[in-house]
Amino acid sequence: MSKGTKSWRLMDLKYGVRSGTNQILSDASKASGGEETGLNPHELLEGSLAACTAMTMQMYANRKEWPLKNANVIVKILEEGKQSVLERTIELIGDLSKEQKDRLIEIADKCPIHKILTGQVTIHTKSV
Structure with a gap:
């Protein structure tokens, strides 16, 4: 937390x-x-998801001792409102097999920020 x-x-x-x-x-x-x-605040949100995605994939690759040298992640907010749409593009750099790349793309959705953004969110606001 x-x-x-x-x-x-x-x-x-x-x-x-x-x-x-x-x-x-x-x-x-x-x-x-x-x-x-x-x-700006939109860029902070995009950056949060991009960094979290890259870190999550790198930690997984490190644990598996896979040769992931870098994960370049670009996140763009395409639409915002009641149904917001974000686009995430991932470039994996390293001597990885197709299976390793596919698994890392699956792992991308395990990043904590991805889970927050795709889950049900409640914001409690209090004044001090």
Whole structure:
């Protein structure tokens, strides 16, 4: 489970985002009035799924001692709303058999962020 992630306003639409000792910058797109000095919230979501997918496949390959050198993952939000659609493209780099590649693609769906996004989500909001 997550220890929680905090965001705070730096200026205009620019926000700091921190979890533990790690910190990044988020900013809105120029079209939305931001300066594009950091990842926008949609890009953070896409990046979360992309990174989680790659890490999950790499951990599995490491356990199996498979020669996965890299997993390049691109996630794009194609539609958002009541039925959102994300597209995930995976490039596996390494001397892998077809069976190993097929298995790693199956493992991609086991990443925790994928499970959250495809499961039933409830968000509890509280004011402090």
